[in-house]
Amino acid sequence: MTHVRPATIHDLDALTELLDGYRQFYQQPSDIQAARDFLRQRFGQADSRILVSENREGALTGFVQLYPGVSTVGLNARWTLNDLFVLPECREKGTGRALMEAATQLAREHGVARLILMTQVENERAQRLYESLGWQRNTAFYGYLLDVK
Template identity: 45%
Template structure:
């Protein structure tokens, strides 16, 4: 994982641009200032763990994980919430490198595992995650409640 490291405030400009691309991919409007503010808060408040990957000082991707807990296992879990590699840099192993950094975080924090969600139509992700050791969990239904007063 020579190209992967934990994000810092010095990465905000490039990281915010990548995060904006990620949000656009998920049909959200571009808003780099809000993205920068959101990421700055996550880093400063240590609300999440963000790892970046790149070449020659240019960031090409990131992964963001949030801590959660399993009551039945009485241990920490990590939610792999965001994984993105710029489309011009895909197919070079950056996603797998970022996932390995996430696995290292799980090991170092003594977490019982990592959870993630991806769309059924995300063909790339649905091939990537099993190839990295993730198992699809079909025995539960996933539900979401959305606060329409706060939905952006």
């Protein structure tokens, strides 16, 4: 059984490894120090919500990260579910589902009207999970990106 809880600064080492694995999944080079610095900044600024899953032994097996935002049109809070990652050996065992359900429950508890996410077109495994949980593919809006760096 998967246990999901809020991440704390005490999870930094294990969470750093998970974040680095997540980035590598998206074809980014491994950079443990950058991942650690990024997470330390998230904890310091408290600008995201991070939930972690752990196995019976207490080892972290995955995480989900949410960033708060608002909708001017909807006049409400919306959170972006930006990151979901489960260790390869823990996939297809309900870990991702548990993290997604915990994220939804956390949003409900905070009065958030909508969760939004984007995933790669090729990530069919994740798409199946999202759709099985009632998420709907957005067909009303196009997504655009602009690199300003």
